[in-house]
Structures are given as structure tokens and as C-alpha cells.
Amino acid sequence: MPGEARAGIQFVEPPIFELGAAGRHGASVAPLDVPEVDPRVALGALARREPAGLPEVSEPEAFRHFVRLSQWNYSIDTSFYPLGSCTMKFNPKVNEWAARLGGFAGLHPLTPDHLAQGALEIMVRLQEILAEIAGMDEVSLQPAAGAQGELTGLMMIRAHHQAAGRAPRQVFIPDSAHGTNPASCALNGFETQSFQAGSAGVVEPEVLARALEAAGDDVAGMMLTNPNTLGLYEQAMPKLAALVHARGGLVYGDGANMNAVLGRARPGDAGVDVMQYNLHKTFTTPHGGGGPGAGPVAFKRFLAPYQPTPVVRRDGDAFCVDPDRPQSVGKVRSFLGNFGMAVRAYTYIRELGPEGLRAVSDMAVLNANYLTKRLAETFPLAYDTPPLHEAVFTDRALEQRTGVKTLDIAKRLLDYGFHAPTVYFPLVVRGAMMVEPTETESKSTLDAFVSAMEAIAAEAEREPELVKGAPHLTALRRLDEAGAARRPRLRWTLQDSSRTQDSSRTQDSSRTQAP
Numbered sequence: 001m002p003g004e005a006r007a008g009i010q011f012v013e014p015p016i017f018e019l020g021a022a023g024r025h026g027a028s029v030a031p032l033d034v035p036e037v038d039p040r041v042a043l044g045a046l047a048r049r050e051p052a053g054l055p056e057v058s059e060p061e062a063f064r065h066f067v068r069l070s071q072w073n074y075s076i077d078t079s080f081y082p083l084g085s086c087t088m089k090f091n092p093k094v095n096e097w098a099a100r101l102g103g104f105a106g107l108h109p110l111t112p113d114h115l116a117q118g119a120l121e122i123m124v125r126l127q128e129i130l131a132e133i134a135g136m137d138e139v140s141l142q143p144a145a146g147a148q149g150e151l152t153g154l155m156m157i158r159a160h161h162q163a164a165g166r167a168p169r170q171v172f173i174p175d176s177a178h179g180t181n182p183a184s185c186a187l188n189g190f191e192t193q194s195f196q197a198g199s200a201g202v203v204e205p206e207v208l209a210r211a212l213e214a215a216g217d218d219v220a221g222m223m224l225t226n227p228n229t230l231g232l233y234e235q236a237m238p239k240l241a242a243l244v245h246a247r248g249g250l251v252y253g254d255g256a257n258m259n260a261v262l263g264r265a266r267p268g269d270a271g272v273d274v275m276q277y278n279l280h281k282t283f284t285t286p287h288g289g290g291g292p293g294a295g296p297v298a299f300k301r302f303l304a305p306y307q308p309t310p311v312v313r314r315d316g317d318a319f320c321v322d323p324d325r326p327q328s329v330g331k332v333r334s335f336l337g338n339f340g341m342a343v344r345a346y347t348y349i350r351e352l353g354p355e356g357l358r359a360v361s362d363m364a365v366l367n368a369n370y371l372t373k374r375l376a377e378t379f380p381l382a383y384d385t386p387p388l389h390e391a392v393f394t395d396r397a398l399e400q401r402t403g404v405k406t407l408d409i410a411k412r413l414l415d416y417g418f419h420a421p422t423v424y425f426p427l428v429v430r431g432a433m434m435v436e437p438t439e440t441e442s443k444s445t446l447d448a449f450v451s452a453m454e455a456i457a458a459e460a461e462r463e464p465e466l467v468k469g470a471p472h473l474t475a476l477r478r479l480d481e482a483g484a485a486r487r488p489r490l491r492w493t494l495q496d497s498s499r500t501q502d503s504s505r506t507q508d509s510s511r512t513q514a515p
């Protein structure tokens with residue numbers, strides 16, 4: 001969708017294929033000092049018949065193109081990013097230094113064990129630390145995201161039942177859960193049994209007991225996020241786990257919200273059998289477009305035979321990659337997972353130490369509660385239960401009065417220089433705005449955010465069209481999000497080029513100012 005002109009500035013960035021000119025390039029290649037080979041002779045039928053159609057641009061053209069695009073976007077390195085559930089905290093740059101050390105960054109994934117001892121040691125140490133933090137026995141670093149960690153954990157639960165000659169199908173998930181929970185169930189051939197959290201936003205044992213009762217001996221397990229996606233601590237966790245265990249089911253803990261409880265509560269102590277971490281949330285490894293994720297699974301010893309292979313472990317004084325796990329669910333990721341993420345998370349954890357990690361969670365909870373207290377004067381809280389690391393507000397009343405929708409508020413925040421909170425999630429709250437400040441923000445940032453929210457609420461009353469038309473000051477205005485999802489154009493073709501040919505190519509990288 002091309003951008004529109006605002007205040008005389010046009011933000012249109014053509015695809016890189018439409019920049020440059022034939023024959024232009026950004027690197028100088030040394031003259032050939034070996035005999036030239038005809039690729040059709042060397043490669044036969046595999047040789048390309050036509051040139052690949054790569055962009056032909058100079059170094060400044062390529063560099064400026066990508067830097068311009070990056071400046072149009074919001075990032076945690078440029079502004080406050082209170083996207084609830086995602087834990088968008090600032091990632092310390094020392095992590096990047098460590099991950100870029102030549103010995104780590106340049107290590108080939110097929111390097112034999114005895115030449116990769118340092119890397120394997122980092123992995124084993126991280127596994128041990130993550131097990132300790134969660135109160136679990138072992139960890140596999142293989143899964144590449146939180147969702148894949150869930151998938152892997154449920155595969156292990158299924159393998160556990162199968163080894164006992166059972167095949168129960170039902171997995172119980174409260175209705176506030178992240179959408180990946182039921183998805184992981186479905187991919188494992190389980191049936192999701194959704195049940196309602198109580199009026200305080202947390203699961204009540206009586207409700208779960210009734211739901212389990214109906215399932216009889218078909219209980220495969222329960223998935224529970226703690227603290228949950230409303231930012232509330234599931235106080236009854238040990239009781240809930242006991243109910244599930246009594247029916248032969250296992251307890252899966254979604255550990256995406258561990259940032260709220262580091263050094264304060266351990267899922268393993270509360271009855272969780274297997275869980276995932278999201279290193280890109282809790283342990284400051286890059287997020288989204290910033291890098292691949294990592295979703296290590298942590299589990300109790302009785303599940304160890306089913307963990308993904310190969311297993312990275314101690315071998316006397318050394319470290320090895322052990323493929324021998326006959327009951328394993330198999331490999332879930334190429335090689336040993338996103339190793340660079342393991343280095344970053346290890347660096348972060350070792351820099352902070354146990355006291356530092358506890359302080360992280362304390363500050364994350366303090367910041368969320370401060371913000372909650374101040375914002376609740378303008379936007380009512382969905383639940384009165386005191387939150388931990390994030391809180392869910394609702395703008396239902398404002399919408400009914402002014403017609404301004406949650407998405408309009410989210411877009412207007414961009415004009416004030418803030419990324420929006422998560423909106424319309426969790427699904428159980430109408431007009432939900434889920435705010436997670438994290439520990440890395442200062443009081444003055446939180447105050448500025450509250451002021452922006454208050455100003456937008458006032459605008460909605462006074463001048464609703466202003467908010468409904470937002471954003472006004474960003475590079476691109478309101479995008480057709482449904483269209484982008486339903487009819488994505490992911491590949492540039494010459495045809496696209498002629499379609500956009502008549503749009504102006506004016507580029508201006510100057511950043512617009514927030515009001």
C-alpha cells in the first residue's frame with residue numbers, strides 16, 4: 001500500500017528491485033585468477049538459463065533503503081513498546097557482543113564435539129541454570145519459539161502416555177490462554193477443553209474439578225500460563241496440578257510470563273511437569289523481526305527419555321552431543337537450536353546473577369502496578385485483582401460514548417511516539433488493552449505514556465474524528481491490515497513495478513514529530 005502525502009512530505013519507498021540501474025553494484029570483486037568455467041558445462045541442467053534478476057544497486061543505495069525502512073518502524077531501541085504479553089524489554093548490547101565473538105558466531109554447526117567444547121559448555125550451563133530457575137530437572141534448548149516449545153512439551157506428554165499404553169485425548173485450557181496453546185494441542189492430536197476462569201480472572205479449582213469430572217479417564221493434561229495472560233498469578237496452581245495428576249494427566253506450564261516471577265516462584269515447585277521458556281521475552285534475546293526466537297523446554301526427570309534429540313550434556317569433565325534416546329519425540333529443530341540466542345541469554349543471566357534476576361521481576365511488577373494505578377483513573381481495569389507484570393484495561397465505556405474504538409486509540413498512540421499496547425487480547429475482555437511496561441522503563445517514560453493515554457481519551461470526547469483517522473504523523477497512515485493478511489503480496493514481480501510506476505518516488509527520511 002503506497003503511503004499518502006502528509007504535510008508536504010511523501011513517504012514512498014519502492015522495493016529495492018526498483019532502485020538502482022542495470023550493471024550497478026556495491027562491491028568490488030578481485031579479478032579472476034583461475035580459469036573461467038562455463039556454468040552450463042559445470043552444472044549441466046542445473047545451470048541458470050537467465051540471470052537471477054537480483055537488485056543492482058550501489059552500496060549507499062542499498063544501505064539507505066534499509067535504514068530508511070528501519071526508521072519508519074517502531075523498535076524497542078527507539079521507543080517505549082508496552083505490547084502486553086510480548087515482554088518487549090530493552091536488550092542489553094553486551095549480549096550482542098558475546099554472541100558476535102568469532103568463536104561462537106563463526107562456529108559451524110557440524111563441528112565435531114571435541115572442537116566445540118566451549119559452545120557445548122555454554123549450552124549445558126544454560127540448561128542447568130534454566131532448570132534451576134524453573135524448579136525443573138532438565139532442559140532442551142532445541143525449540144525455536146515459545147509456540148514450538150509448547151508443541152514439544154505436549155509431544156513429550158503424549159509420548160509419556162503412550163509409553164504407559166494409554167492414549168487420553170483431552171487437554172484442559174482456561175479461556176484466557178494464548179492462542180498458541182489450543183493450536184499446540186490440535187497439532188498433537190489432542191482435543192482442547194476450554195473452561196472459564198473465575199470472576200477474579202484466575203482459575204477456580206471447583207470449576208476445573210467439574211470439567212475434569214466430565215472427562216473421566218480421558219484427561220491427557222492441562223495447559224496453564226502463570227502468571228496468566230491477564231497478568232494475574234494463579235494462586236491455586238498446586239491445587240489445580242493435583243487435580244489433574246489425580247486423573248493421570250500431566251501439567252504443562254506456559255512459561256512465557258516468567259519475567260514476572262524470576263527468583264520468586266518456580267513452576268516446578270507448584271506441580272508443573274513440563275514448560276517452555278521464551279528466551280526472547282524473559283532473557284533479552286531479540287524479538288520478532290530482530291532475530292530468531294528460542295523456546296527451551298524444561299521438564300521433570302520422568303519426562304527426560306522423551307526429550308528432543310540430540311541431547312547436549314556433560315560427559316565427565318567434557319561436554320557431548322548425545323543422539324541416543326530411543327524414546328525421544330525426535331528432532332524438532334535443525335542442529336542444536338538457535339545457538340546465538342543461548343549465548344545472549346547466558347550472558348544476560350550471568351551478568352545479573354540471582355539477585356539481579358529477582359530485581360528484574362520486582363521492577364517489572366512494580367512498574368506494571370504503578371502504571372495500573374495511574375491509568376485506571378482513565379481506563380477501567382478488566383479485573384480488580386492486583387496484577388503482576390502486566391494489566392488489562394478496557395475502553396468499552398469510552399467507545400460507547402464516543403464511537404472511538406480500541407484500534408483507533410492504538411493508532412493514535414503512534415502519533416505520540418509510543419508503540420501501542422496489545423489490543424483485543426485476551427479475547428475474554430471486550431475492548432482489551434493489555435499493557436506491559438517491563439522493568440527497563442523509567443518512571444518518566446511511564447508518566448509520559450500515561451499523559452498520552454489521558455490526552456487521547458480527552459481527544460476522543462472532544463474530537464473523535466481526530467482519533468479515528470490516526471495515525472497522522474507516521475510514515476504510512478492506517479494500513480489495510482485485513483487485506484494484508486488475506487491477500488498478502490510477498491513477492492515482487494515486474495507487473496507490480498508497472499502498477500506502482502506512476503506513484504512518486506520522493507523520499508524524505510526526516511522523522512515527523514509527535515505532538
Ligand SMILES: *Cc1c(COP(=O)(O)O)cnc(C)c1O
Pocket residue numbers: 085086145146147148178180181225229254256257278293295
Ligand atoms: C508469546 C506467548 C506465546 C508464544 O510464544 P512465541 O515465542 O511467540 O511462539 C505463548 N504463550 C504466551 C502466554 C505468550 O505470551
